[in-house]
Amino acid sequence: MPEIDLAAVNAERDRIQAAYLIADSERPASTARGLHHFAIVCRDVEETVLFYSGLLGFPLTDIFENRDYPGSNHFFFDIGNRNLLAFFDFPGLDVGPYAEVLGGLHHVAISVEPEQWLVLRDRLEQAGVEYQSQSGSSIYFRDPNGARLELISDPLGEMYGTRVL
Numbered sequence: 001m002p003e004i005d006l007a008a009v010n011a012e013r014d015r016i017q018a019a020y021l022i023a024d025s026e027r028p029a030s031t032a033r034g035l036h037h038f039a040i041v042c043r044d045v046e047e048t049v050l051f052y053s054g055l056l057g058f059p060l061t062d063i064f065e066n067r068d069y070p071g072s073n074h075f076f077f078d079i080g081n082r083n084l085l086a087f088f089d090f091p092g093l094d095v096g097p098y099a100e101v102l103g104g105l106h107h108v109a110i111s112v113e114p115e116q117w118l119v120l121r122d123r124l125e126q127a128g129v130e131y132q133s134q135s136g137s138s139i140y141f142r143d144p145n146g147a148r149l150e151l152i153s154d155p156l157g158e159m160y161g162t163r164v165l
Contacts, residue, residue, distance in 0.1 A: 037076060037084035038108060041098075042145045045073050045089050051144050052077045055123055057116075058085065069093075079110050081156075087145075098146025107140065107148035117153035135160050 022028075042048040045063075053060045058077040061084065066072035071091050076084045085108070100106060112120060114137075121139055124131050131141035137153045137160065157165035 034081070035083045037086040039074075039086040039088060040105070040108075040145065040147050041095055042087040042089050043095070044144070045075065045087075047144045048087055048089075049075070052085065055127055055129075056120060081111075085110075098142075100148065105147065107150050109138075109150040109152050111156050112151050112153055114153040117151055120151055 049060055052058045058079050061076045061078050063073055063075035066074040066088055069088075069090055073089050074086060076086045079085050117137070117139070121131070121133070124139065124141060129141050131139045133139050139151045140148060142148055152159070154160065157163060
């Protein structure tokens, strides 16, 4: 791991925070309504449906042909609060294995109630899905496509006891 000048990193974070972070009382409303969907590439539609709908309990809401690539599917899972997680498959294309790259997707964090967090942790364990638990409220694991997911039981707008919204 490269040596990092933590003092410089912290000073830069403090500078950005001072320059751009707006206090709650002064922060304007967002121009967005929310996350419509987050799209990920999958290698196998049925395997992905069984994992997300069957194991995690995120209902499949629709599946139709991808308008950008004939024969490809675009399908959606309800992750609560009128938000969707979407997938594309690209049959006939070798999209290669999932890879985390600098500037790419690191993980998708999905909020679940604390009781569901425990249920889902047990389901992952029973299914043999490797996971890491962090701070007593986050579980990190990979889906069948290799994408990293986080299930977090902190309330929406909070993370590890810090109010972020």
